[in-house]
Amino acid sequence: EDLLFAAGYVKDDDYSDRDEYKVGKYYHYDxxxxxxxxxxNELDKVSFVTIYQKAEEYMEDDTFVRTYWNCLYVE
Structure with missing residues (x-):
């Protein structure tokens, strides 16, 4: 993240598909x-993706699975 900020990128949006999955299934947060x-004008966009496993409704935290960077513009 620090390298992106140094290069002029800004943190400007996020997305999660958590509500689309049932308990025990995996979802992502970008x-x-x-x-x-x-x-x-937008020159480039990347996302930092975090994968979780959705917890039971009575549990407070979902289970962390992994993270990775994703380049959204591939030439």
Whole structure:
């Protein structure tokens, strides 16, 4: 994250599909980082993806599975 900020990226959006899955299934949470030019045109976007296993309703925390970076623009 620090390298992205140093390169001019901003943290600007997130997404989770947790509500689409039943207990025990895996879901993801994405945090998006975007690089803009001087005219605020989007140049690049990457996401930091965290995978969880959805917990029983009475449990407070879902189970962490893994994380990875995902490049959204591949040329």
């Amino acid at each position: 945090q998006y980082y975007t690089l803009y030019d001087e005219e605020e």
